Amino acid sequence: FAGPHSFTGEDCSELHVHGGPAVVGGVLQALGRLPGLRPADPGEFTKRAFQAGKLGLTEVEGLGDLIHAETEAQRRQALRQMEGELGQLYQRWSEELTKALAHVEAFIDFSEDDNLEEGVLARVAAAVQTLEEEVRGHLQDGRRGERLRGGVHVVIAGPTNAGKSSLLNLLCQRPAAIVSPVAGTTRDVVESALNIGGYPVVLSDTAGLRETQDAVEREGVSRARDRLQRADVVLAVLAAVDVAPEPGCLADALRAVLPPGALAGRAPCILVLNKADLLEEGRGGALLGACGEGALSPVCLLSCKTGEGVASLLSLLGAQLEQMCGDPLTGSPSLTQARHRLHLTSCLGSLGRYHGYKSLDLVLAAEELRLARRHLGKITGRVSAEEILDIVFRDFCVGK
Ligand SMILES: Nc1nc2c(ncn2[C@@H]2O[C@H](COP(=O)(O)OP(=O)(O)OP(=O)(O)O)[C@@H](O)[C@H]2O)c(=O)[nH]1
């Protein structure tokens, strides 16, 4: 593959050999005898592609995510990022900033000559404000890209013996957690990675919430509460027989399950009324009717014993995941890493300070634009050489 059209931009050659380990080993040995030839370091091809400007950092990250994608939605998001959409968005912002900066610098340098067009600074201020709004909107995405990349944390919580561990085992289709009729069986948080409708989920089973004198169980309950605080979605499990079919029972039931203030509207919750097989005929419908009325959370009846209701639980959960992660193919591309969020937040900070400085000291204001641009450059890996003068001359007329 002749450069610069190869993956790394350099001249490359590829050997296609038969796939047996002995053949590959023999070829590698023969190659090893050639002077100057060595195996590539991990990621070296991609690093060279980056250094040759063939890929931006976000594309490199997308490629890495694509290789590690475990679910369909993750694959789509990674592919989109690898193909450059996220990088292009940041690149466009960076170009707009460069332009704004060029105009401010031109104003600083040439405004005394009276040769500048009118209203340059007002146009820059408007452009900066538009950019701020775009960046802010991009940041307020409910962390959907990061969630999709890292997995949505779904926490199973509830009183002892509600069937929380049974639910974990049912969903992950293996006996991951110990199930027993003894209240207080689970102490450690038991985690399992799942694929639900193409979305990656990290499902945690936790100790039953209750007051106890047992020191080990108390530690378990404290870990359960801690996990609840960090949940993206809570599956609140109750034994259906313990819930009275009366209006308002859902709120009471949730209060009984969740520590006061644990959620405070933070994580969405799905109420699972388990052991439906133990309910008398017709009681299930009455329960759903009473609980569902004015409900804050979706409710479903389930039996871990018979498997009844699993499909409806999965569809409630799937809808929740879709709402949180979005469809990775539609809308603007999502930021996928905490790193992106950090630099974007810093960029936004600088843009805000631009407005503060612009009427006091234009030089300081220009510096904030430069900083904002550098923060974007850190995301894409393109902290480009100053293209500012080019723009000054290309973009608008200074004197002659
Ligand atoms: N009849 C019936 N029994 C169930 C169902 N789900 C769980 N059980 C039984 O309920 C008991 C407790 O189940 P677990 O899954 O251990 O409950 P848990 O909520 O994890 O309990 P702790 O870890 O002690 O808090 C066990 O004997 C299960 O076999 C169900 O749907 N129907």
Ligand SMILES: [K+]
């Ligand atoms: K138990």
Ligand SMILES: [Mg+2]
């Ligand atoms: Mg358990």
